[in-house]
Amino acid sequence: MYPVKAAAELTGLTPETLRAWERRHAAVAPQRAANGRRLYDAATIERLTRLHRLTARGHPIRDLAALDDAALDALLERSRQTGFGGLDCLPARMLDAIADYQVDEFDRELSVAIATLPVAVLVSRVVMPLLREVGLRWADGRLAIAQERLVSSLLRARLLSVINQHPRERRPRVLFATLPGEPHELGLLGAALYAHDAGAPVLYLGTELPAEELVRVTTRLGAGAVALSSIDPGSAPQALAQLRVLDADLPPGVPVWVGGVNARYMAEALGSARVQAVTDPDALSRRLKRMDAVAARRGAG
Missing domain, CATH: 3.40.50.280 (Cobalamin-binding domain)
Structure with missing residues (x-):
């Protein structure tokens, strides 16, 4: 169970927003300690995180407050698909470039994706499908071992550059x-x-x-x-x-x-x-x- 301050830190919201969403919109119903202080359990923290992501994308809290968690998840998924609908062909296009040893084209596509996409979208819609497609093409002979290793080395270099770009020294790591x-x-x-x-x-x-x-x-x-x-x-x-x-x-x-x-x-x-x-x-x-x-x-x- 988390008090208001900890819940705000975990969700990225302010304590004032948490109280407003409870009082004005009944979006969440925190429990109360013996002294009357608000306490938020893990499920409520997850719900607040969903609400925060959706309001950041322009959805009014008044429209979201009555939705259950499954409906919020569905809305998040629809928003993600709509916002990045052109990505479905990108992994195949990148591997077509590697098949012709057009390394600059592959690297350019990857660099643009890293620079413009949220990390969750980058990983789920580009990196993971790319790895699956590499496995399929290697298995059926459309991708040589050298090409597979080229994809791995380019991905590794670019992803590590993001992780190491702004090192965070605070603990715990x-x-x-x-x-x-x-x-x-x-x-x-x-x-x-x-x-x-x-x-x-x-x-x-x-x-x-x-x-x-x-x-x-x-x-x-x-x-x-x-x-x-x-x-x-x-x-x-x-x-x-x-x-x-x-x-x-x-x-x-x-x-x-x-x-x-x-x-x-x-x-x-x-x-x-x-x-x-x-x-x-x-x-x-x-x-x-x-x-x-x-x-x-x-x-x-």
Whole structure:
């Protein structure tokens, strides 16, 4: 349960706006403490975040207040599709350029997308479809190994430039890495980019870092979370062994977030409250907010 000030920080709204949306529009119904202070639970925080995003796009709060969360989500999705409807052909067009080794054209399209699109749209509508199309074309022989590696290197360079452009030194940081045996990192880069855009202080450590090294860096920096990616089924047993080391040796209270196709299997196999499967941006966003709230409470204490 969060008081007004913490709820305002988590949603990006002011305390005055929170009170106005409650009193004038009944958009939310916070609970009350024994002393009468407003308290907001996690579900209400999520609803306020949706309302904030929609009002920022021009929807009046009076029209949104009576809608349930499913209706708000549908409205957000329609708004996103309408605003960026021309993106569906972009990944295929970029790969057509790579097929002809037109590197400048691919890089120009990618640079424009990075410069003009919100990060959530960039990742969901450009980066992830591009990776899927790379896999399909490589499997059926339309893309050579050299072309696939060219796409990976260009994406990596551009996405890292965004993450490193404005480093945030405040703590707690979120460390992004893969464990030994997992060389694939583009999905991890997308998640790091999303976290960076959400305001989290990101430290991107790259691929194939041993658990012992991650423990050392986490302890030295006082990091707030460790985010990992695992997509190679063959690396899952090795990654699981490394996760056991992290679970045993990381400082108390530091969660491990695992993404990628192996995430659910490894989280269930380990059975630890510390290790959580995080398989979509909304789940990552919720955990980032929770991490900030914990840090805020510790700072206040």
